[in-house]
Amino acid sequence: MQKIVMLTIAAISVFALAACDKGGTAGKSEKAAAVETSGKIIDFVVTQDGSPMPIKPELFDTPAAKEFVATGKNPYIGKQEAIDKGKKLFQLYSCTQCHGGDAQGQTGPSLHGPDFKYAKDATNKGMFETIWHGTNGGMGAKGKGLMDPTDPNNGLMPDEVLQIQAWIRTHGKTTGNE
Template sequence: MKRRTLTALALGAALAATAASAEITFRHAITGETLDFEYGKKGGDTEAFKKFKQSGKNPYNTDKAAIDKGHSLYLTACSGCHGHEAEGKLGPGLADDYWTYPRGATDVGLFEILWGGAQGMMGPQYTNLNADELLQIMSFLRSIYKGDPAKAEWLK
């Protein structure tokens, strides 16, 4: 192999390593442990989720089709505890700017709470819903946000 080809290969490998290390580390909201996406409900490793792991921004925010799917998933999986309009019931409201876990105001933080769970009845959601479905639910929650826009960290 020519030297130039080798250099190009080495450069490619270095770039790939940088891309991999640029991936965000997601942490459990209570324990701080790194979340592992290898387990849980299958089918969630979509293009949108791949982008999200790199950018920390939910690509489905403002995507009407995703918001509609998220709405229907929310009604099945979350509304029993959080209320139909996410106004709060057994669990806290999810469409305002008060957060028990302030990280919920960012997309990464909200995903961390959903995937890994919080305390008591707020169990991890990864067995029920895959990563892509969680992003859809998140986009629905952002779409019905009623809090102060200045506190909408996910928009920044």
């Protein structure tokens, strides 16, 4: 009797696994599916203490953001359209108030590099984490839903952070993608 129960459970498990396999990528664009099925989402960590930084995968909703979440590379680096938009966003989100109109530093530090207060900000992944989740030393989180905890619609989308970053990197010698 016990043997039959065990076998039945085994059979159900196999069936369930097979069913899972079939779900998934149908109907999605090839590129999105490629990113999804590669299953690769890089591990983000907060700048405050290096602990894991949870971030909803669905916020990465543009081709550039999807590429970034899979590779840690910012595809907007050197792309003029994104750089122009990034400059506008830098003003719109008052980054200028603390970092200056040209990110040269004011009450907040210069963002030109190559030396950063947080060494990881020399990479685009590291700087993304700093902008998204803030620091302990005077900069609040700017990511969607974090900037103002009472308003989930407030804050920057990942794609916007990448555009701002593309503009910031025009001031330094490194692209952050090395």
